[in-house]
Amino acid sequence: MSKPAAAIPAPGSVTQEPVQPRARQKTKNKNFKQNNLAGYLFISPWLIGFLLFGLIPLIMSFALAFTDYDILSGGDFIGLDNFHRMFFEDARYGRSVLATFRYVFASVPLRLIFALAIAMLLNTKRRGIYWYRAAYYVPSVIGGSVAVAVMWRQIFGRDGVVNAVANLLGLESVNWFGNPDTAIWTLILLAVWQFGSPMLIFLAGLRQIPQEMYESASIDGANGWEKFMRITLPLLTPIIFFNLILQTISGFKVFTSAFIVTGGAPLDTTLFYSLYLYNRGFANFQMGYAAAMAWVMLVIIAILTAISFKLSSYWVFYETEVK
Amino acid sequence: MENVQVLPQSKNLRRQKRTKELRNSLLYHLGVGLLGLLMLYPILWLISSSLKPADLIWTTVYDLVPAEIKLENYINGWQGFGGITFATFYKNSFIYTILSTVFTVVSSAVVAFGFARIQFRGKRIWFGIMLLTLMLPDQVLIIPQYIVFSQLNWINTFLPLLIPKLGGSVFFIFMIIQFIRGIPIDLDEAAMIDGASQFGVFYHIILPQLKPAVITAAIFSFYWTWDDFFGPLIYLTNPNLYTVSVALRNFSDTTSLTDWGAVFAMLTLSLVPVFAIFVFFQRYLVEGIATTGLKG
Numbered sequence: 076m077s078k079p080a081a082a083i084p085a086p087g088s089v090t091q092e093p094v095q096p097r098a099r100q101k102t103k104n105k106n107f108k109q110n111n112l113a114g115y116l117f118i119s120p121w122l123i124g125f126l127l128f129g130l131i132p133l134i135m136s137f138a139l140a141f142t143d144y145d146i147l148s149g150g151d152f153i154g155l156d157n158f159h160r161m162f163f164e165d166a167r168y169g170r171s172v173l174a175t176f177r178y179v180f181a182s183v184p185l186r187l188i189f190a191l192a193i194a195m196l197l198n199t200k201r202r203g204i205y206w207y208r209a210a211y212y213v214p215s216v217i218g219g220s221v222a223v224a225v226m227w228r229q230i231f232g233r234d235g236v237v238n239a240v241a242n243l244l245g246l247e248s249v250n251w252f253g254n255p256d257t258a259i260w261t262l263i264l265l266a267v268w269q270f271g272s273p274m275l276i277f278l279a280g281l282r283q284i285p286q287e288m289y290e291s292a293s294i295d296g297a298n299g300w301e302k303f304m305r306i307t308l309p310l311l312t313p314i315i316f317f318n319l320i321l322q323t324i325s326g327f328k329v330f331t332s333a334f335i336v337t338g339g340a341p342l343d344t345t346l347f348y349s350l351y352l353y354n355r356g357f358a359n360f361q362m363g364y365a366a367a368m369a370w371v372m373l374v375i376i377a378i379l380t381a382i383s384f385k386l387s388s389y390w391v392f393y394e395t396e397v398k
Numbered sequence: 399m400e401n402v403q404v405l406p407q408s409k410n411l412r413r414q415k416r417t418k419e420l421r422n423s424l425l426y427h428l429g430v431g432l433l434g435l436l437m438l439y440p441i442l443w444l445i446s447s448s449l450k451p452a453d454l455i456w457t458t459v460y461d462l463v464p465a466e467i468k469l470e471n472y473i474n475g476w477q478g479f480g481g482i483t484f485a486t487f488y489k490n491s492f493i494y495t496i497l498s499t500v501f502t503v504v505s506s507a508v509v510a511f512g513f514a515r516i517q518f519r520g521k522r523i524w525f526g527i528m529l530l531t532l533m534l535p536d537q538v539l540i541i542p543q544y545i546v547f548s549q550l551n552w553i554n555t556f557l558p559l560l561i562p563k564l565g566g567s568v569f570f571i572f573m574i575i576q577f578i579r580g581i582p583i584d585l586d587e588a589a590m591i592d593g594a595s596q597f598g599v600f601y602h603i604i605l606p607q608l609k610p611a612v613i614t615a616a617i618f619s620f621y622w623t624w625d626d627f628f629g630p631l632i633y634l635t636n637p638n639l640y641t642v643s644v645a646l647r648n649f650s651d652t653t654s655l656t657d658w659g660a661v662f663a664m665l666t667l668s669l670v671p672v673f674a675i676f677v678f679f680q681r682y683l684v685e686g687i688a689t690t691g692l693k694g
Contacts, residue, residue, distance in 0.1 A: 117511055118524065120509055125528070132542035146544075196430055221643040222665040226444045236443055240460055
């Protein structure tokens with residue numbers, strides 16, 4: 076688990092870090108004596124917060140996972156029963172995991188592809204770029220809100236604007252939320268629509284690529300596609316990787332959109348993990364079971380992150396490797 | 399002689415090039431502009447629907463420009479539900495958002511200074527642990543937190559939402575650390591030689607220079623708190639304490655004979671604070687995301 080931590084600063088380092096470490100080291104030992112008291116005083120807000128609202132709840136939730144705790148009647152130690160139930164008896168749990176994986180593995184790549192494509196479109200010095208960038212970013216600013224989720228439900232509703240436009244084009248209305256095949260796609264679309272943040276990160280990355288590289292590639296007769304495949308894409312891989320990790324983790328945590336737009340229906344095809352956890356823990360007050368679910372989620376995310384880091388050495392290209 | 403021959407040709411070439419550029423530019427703006435419009439379409443639709451008379455919303459669903467603009471949806475919507483108007487929900491949301499933002503940003507700046515500029519034993523370990531907590535899904539913590547807060551009788555108060563914010567946010571701490579590392583250390587050293595304490599250095603030297611990073615953090619904190627739904631959903635069950643996001647959910651759910659005009663009006667209104675900040679602080683926002691890579 077120490078690897079993810081070490082790699083988090085990577086994208087930042089693309090822009091800022093190369094200059095500073097040396098400058099810092101030169102002076103560090105001369106004038107800045109170790110000062111334990113001041114150091115701990117300054118980090119104490121985080122440290123106390125971490126202990127009270129991070130570490131202690133973490134230990135508690137681990138303990139709860141082995142009980143049938145509910146807030147009204149307390150709980151007893153039941154060993155691995157929660158986990159047994161989750162994996163072998165609770166069919167809804169399996170459907171919820173499936174729905175979450177479908178959602179994450181569809182929305183994250185689509186979102187990143189859109190983000191990169193639009194970032195490349197906007198990476199020019201034409202007039203009006205400022206406005207375009209704002210227009211493409213606006214959905215990300217408001218997209219996570221309840222307001223947009225309620226709006227989304229109406230847009231894809233029976234009389235909603237999507238069906239109205241379909242009718243206008245001579246197509247039949249679709250019951251987007253009633254059909255198990257289409258319901259999840261309305262949520263995926265809602266997620267893809269908010270590609271603004273990764274787009275801005277890509278845009279910053281694209282601006283870092285030296286123009287001379289493209290020029291010399293042109294002289295060598297490379298066409299646009301070749302330049303993209305040989306220059307743009309490899310140099311962006313650290314940023315793509317960083318986005319991939321962040322987006323995947325936040326994809327697993329998605330709650331508001333499913334809670335408001337579909338409520339997990341139909342046939343549990345949009346019963347995302349966090350939503351099911353909420354239903355168990357806070358609607359049914361089965362907090363022991365919900366805690367067990369949360370720990371399994373933690374393990375799933377940790378495993379996926381670890382796999383991503385392992386695989387990253389095959390495709391992520393750090394510039395420092397060449398220097 | 400040669401010049402005379404070459405000139406008309408190059409002129410021609412130049413003209414050709416110019417028309418080609420013009421055509422490309424036109425195509426570009428057409429394509430990117432239309433796509434941008436498509437992106438904004440849902441929002442424009444929402445605004446337009448909120449201005450239509452209730453009976454026209456669904457019959458003219460694809461008309462973006464309302465035949466007549468009516469503000470009565472806003473007046474009706476503002477009445478809220480259960481005798482509680484949206485004035486209460488907005489008050490709650492602003493209290494929550496502003497306090498939360500102040501707590502988060504101030505704490506984050508203090509902690510970031512500690513990690514960025516002071517040497518102390520165990521710093522590396524704590525920093526590593528802090529970054530690891532970024533990977534920790536809130537879901538693991540939310541259940542025990544809820545149990546403890548309910549035992550403290552903090553349900554239906556803002557305390558469970560606000561007190562944890564005093565610890566700062568790892569995202570912002572990390573962002574501000576990156577920012578502080580970019581500030582030359584010479585001034586710190588000069589101040590230290592003049593006898594300033596660490597706190598003096600932080601307050602007089604670093605803090606004044608942190609403005610851009612602090613503004614960026616404050617904007618994001620505002621967004622996240624304003625849009626926060628899960629926290630208020632589980633901790634605030636008394637309608638008098640509802641924030642706008644929880645109120646909107648109930649407003650659009652409970653009324654069986656839903657007045658969609660009023661709902662759309664309130665949805666639109668709730669986006670205004672976020673939108674206003676976006677318009678005024680766009681630069682900080684873009685810089686913040688672009689330079690730190692934060693926020694997924």
